Amino acid sequence: MLRLGTGIGWRPEIADAVEAMPGIDWVEVVAENVCPGHLPESLLRLRERGVTVIPHGVSLGVGGAGRPDPGRLAALAERVAALGAPLVTEHIAFVRAGGALTASPPLEAGHLLPVPRTRDALDVLCENVRIAQDALPVPLALENIAALFSWPGEELTEGQFLSELVERTGVRLLVDVANLHTNHVNRGEDPSAALAALPVEAIAYVHVAGGFERDGIWHDSHAHPVPRAVLDILTALASRVAPPGVLLERDDDFPEPAELERELGAVRTAVTAGAARPAGGAEKPRRAAGGPAVGAPAPAGPGVRQRLGVAQTAVLSSLVAGTPVPEGFDRVRMGVQGRALAAKRADVVARVAPELPVILGDGYRRAFLDYARSLPMSGGYRRDALDFAGHLLKLGHPRDPRARRELREWWLHRSGPAPRPRGLAARARVLLRGT
DSSP: OOOOOOEEEEEGHHHHHHHHHHTTOOEEEEGGGGOOSSSOOHHHHHHHTTOOOEESSSSTTTTSSSSSOOHHHHHHHHHHHHHTTTEEEESSSSSEEEEEGGGGGEEEEEEEEOOOHHHHHHHHHHHHHHHHHHHHHSOOEEEOOOOOOOOOOOOOOOHHHHHHHHHOOOEEEEHHHHHHHHHHHOOOHHHHHHHHHHHHHGGHHHHHHOOOETTTTHHHHHHSSSOHHHHHHHHHHTSSSOOOOEOOOSSSOOHOOOOOOHHHHHHHHHHHHHSOOOOOSSOOOOOOSOOOOOOOOOOOOOOHHHHHHHHHHHHHHHHSSSOOOOTTOOOHHHHHHHHHHHHHHHHHHHOOOTTTHHHGGHHHHHHHHHHHSSSSOOOOHEEEEEEEHHHHHHHHHHHHHHHHHHHHHHHHHHHHSSSSOHHHHHHHHHHHHHH
16 A cells, blocks of 8 residues: 655645645645646656655546546546656546537536435446546546535435445545535534445545635635644544545645644644544455455446436536526525635636736626626636636627727637737737627
């Protein structure tokens, strides 16, 4: 078993701090945020020092109704090779829906959404995991996600769902104890029961992160200190098994390096406390983690995938396209989730296209949220930025002529396969004068 130790999520904003921190055994990087041929110098220096770097994917969507996209799998494999990673991780989630499977427009969530814990969804997930495992050069570990809403008619608990997934595929688990806490607050799920059902020998490593509660809903922000309740779940897990690795995630509102080091110290203390505590019950014997699956899962038939696809499309459409919330779902929670998705789109687009908030000023966020309410994301965030700018131009916005001219220039410069020469951009303006 790979022993990782204590790690932290590498982000460009804290790259210098991470390099200077004592006791960092490994780091995790969002796979989609690095280019194999142009790795950040900080990551290269860490690798030269012997620090393990693990890519963590966020867009594969193995919990979706469709089969994993070969291009996304190939891109993930490229990052594994570039980083010399011994392991690659992703999420048990769906991130897109619609398309050919349901004869409906494709939709992108831009976020990790929960799969229903049903037999149909498990059959599809198991087949998708085996496809991914065959395409990746190193072992795959999958993370349990946080959720704001539940699916009606679920047939399995989280622990049962994860346990059967491991039994049927041999996949490893990335256990996020912050997500167990989130699901306890938001969905009433007992983290102790989830831990008791987990196949602990399949754990590749553990995530720890912070969040905040508002109006009875826990938001897994990754931008707040790790609360005591999450550390307590980590201690309970460590009382059952020595985690091969534990990683602190922080994605925004980064504190001073000293504060990050204090949080890492609290994580280490929680693990040590768990190791000193007797486990709460006898573990049932299981096969070795990462070994051959107990019988390859039967292929999920087209009817199964189509049923799941229709259900996921209805859910995602209600969240991002304003269609009615499907029957059985909590409308309040779905409203919270929909607003959270729109807010995340606005934040990420502002990061990938920082010129837009500059051009639009204080009106950027309101304009983007108005756009997001009626026009769902159909591609990645960079495509979303272009679509947003084009949408404003068609409406004759912004009203200020200078800002509108700057926005048009920005859109023209980026909407083609390569930056347009000034002459071409000038001629293309004629086509947009009526917008």
